[in-house]
Amino acid sequence: MTDNTADTPAGPVLAADGRPLKASLNRALRAQKIRALLLIAPLLLFILITFILPIADMLFRSVENQIVRETLPRTVAAMEEWENHDEAPGEDVYAGLYIDLFEAAEFRRHTRVGSRLNYEMTGISSLFRQAGRGVGRFDTDIYTDQFTDLDAAWADYATWTGLMGDSAIRAALPETAAAFDTWVRITIEANEDDPAEENIEDFVFFSLYRDLAGSGYSGSNALLSAAADAVGGFDSISIRDQFEDLDEDWLNPELMETIWVYSPSYTPGYFLTAIDMQLSADGITAQPEDRQIYVTLFGRTLFMSLVIMGSCVLLGYPIAFLLANLPMRVSNILMILVLLPFWTSLLVRTSAWKVLLQQQGVINDILVWVGLVADDARLQLINNQTGTIIAMTHILLPFMILPLYSVMQTIPPSYVRAAKSLGATDWTAFWRVYFPQSIPGIGAGCILVFILAIGYYITPELVGGRTGTFISNRIAYHISSSLNWGLAAALGSILLGVVLILYWIYDRIVGIDNVKLG
């Protein structure tokens, strides 16, 4: 190309105000972008807070598992030393468990961690509830008695605050310091009492005994030195035996293993449960047969959604074809028959089906009246898969017809006529010429119906009975009845993943911008 700007001065093209045109344009564009973003920002923020954060919260809850570590910190820390997992752990773990449970029971948190662990091993919940009452009655008072018999000063709150104010002593008696702090916290926060006026709990003396008997005391405090010399002669009890007396299951290695496996702050456990696996001592294993329900349920959800999608194509294609090929005036009127169900409340349509499909309902009445079915053998049309499929096909049919119709409208009728003029039969012309052009509509409609179907809750809940329910009904059950929110979140996350993949495909085929309403 020749340079036809040779006679203008070299250098960048300038705008009227003397700036380079490029910079000027960029500035104008930037202003436009900022204005656009400012208009969008309020809504974006609104959606982020009201919608995206909740979804993120759900994803977080599906792996979050801080409750075990937060409620039983000493137990979990002591378990690091537990080597032979075929046998119950040693005294240290139970000592930690004793104080953890005591604290949790005072704050009424032991039932929460009990129910959390109960999802993984049935029976833990009642063990924890029982232990919450039991740990206060452990025989650890023998330590309290022996220390106070040794020196009455041990019963004084002032003695303790004096000792615990000294950082060297705190370092020498780590368990005691932690136990004393815990006791003060329990007294003030859980019982709303003044520590100075309360008796110091047995578990503080128990910790003191463990510290002194374990590593001794080599400091200069006279009271402590005297105690350290005396503990060798103290009567002692095994805290592990105390737990055994409470319930033999506490010495069950499987129980302690469950606590250990679910001690990390984040766990894949809920996701594993959602696919019928479990986390155990031997790594990831399959759930016992009788607890395998989720893979079946996902399979049923997918299968029923496919059946619903298939029946929607079968019923929707002829209607869309008819609407697209009738004169505008007629098709607009018939379109109302499609749009009216689309606009009618979901609950109205579901109640209509519930009423119609009952054993004493209109459809069975008609069948009996016609004579197809005997009066004593009325069909079971509701509270099973049939009911869900019929009602949901009806509810989702407009979502199939509308995209099909909009694609079919764009197919020029001249193609079919050309095919026929070249000798094709009606069927060949339809199958080889018309049908391939309507496939994008089928694809769009199918994905739309499928996405809507697999997440459906209301209709399966009302007409599905026991066999016609979807994964969403299970999610709702875990949120509101079993209160296993982590599992509900994991099931929801899997469902969300499936829907997002399908949606991505839908976007590829149809494009989000082409979503039409009404």
Add this chain to the structure above:
Amino acid sequence: MSSLPPYASTGQKVWFYSFRVICGLIFFFLIAPIITIIPLSFNAEDFFTFTPGMLALDPDAYGLDHYRDFFTNPDWQQPLWNSVRIAPMATLLSVAFGTLAAIGLSQSHVPFKGAIMAILISPMIVPLIISAAGMYFFYSRIGLQGTYLGVVLAHAALGIPFVIITVTATLVGFDKSLTRASASLGADPVTTFFKVQMPLILPGVISGGLFAFITSFDEVVVVLFVGSAGQKTLPWQMFIGLREQISPTILAVATILVVISIALLTTVELLRRRSERLRGMSPG
């Protein structure tokens, strides 16, 4: 397809009519359940099927008992009132935020347009049960669970995609030179918006608003989790009624809702035609 050519063979005639019969049956399947409940709602007795008296068109077999129950029973009046309080507020929020954002999105240079659009549309794509679960978890954390505000915010979020879609669709046909003309005549952007742009996109805004309204008014899954007994809406009461002791009053409520949806459908259709006429897209 619209009519049979005179030279059609017998086979073609048979197919032509049987196809129409098939379509008729499918239309019947679509519309019959909705139509059937209307006469059933006037049943004088507490049955869910046509009594012999009704089939014989005996006037005594029909009655307004179920409607009377709906309008006098506090079990239904309180939910109705709650629905009426929640849906318009949610609609207002969706329309206000949604219209602004749709105008922003329709500008020619929007960075990250795809990603923003995906986020704004997401409440429509994510299955309701998942939105409900997430909102239940998160709103309990921040103390919105079981409050009027929580339900309104949740419903507004669900209605926003509909507003975005309808308003951006309207703005596609909007002639930008009109705003430039207005600006050249000395109008500031706010005046231009309210005097020029708003009247033209109003049909889209209103039909988006109607979609948002019906979304909120019909919604049951999210309110079931985010709301508490104090926010029990009409669909919620229907859901309980259908799940526990089904009372024929539900049919009366359903009939009233069908009438409301017919009214809304007509409005949206008229608005769509008006909007297309204004944009010169079809003779309407």
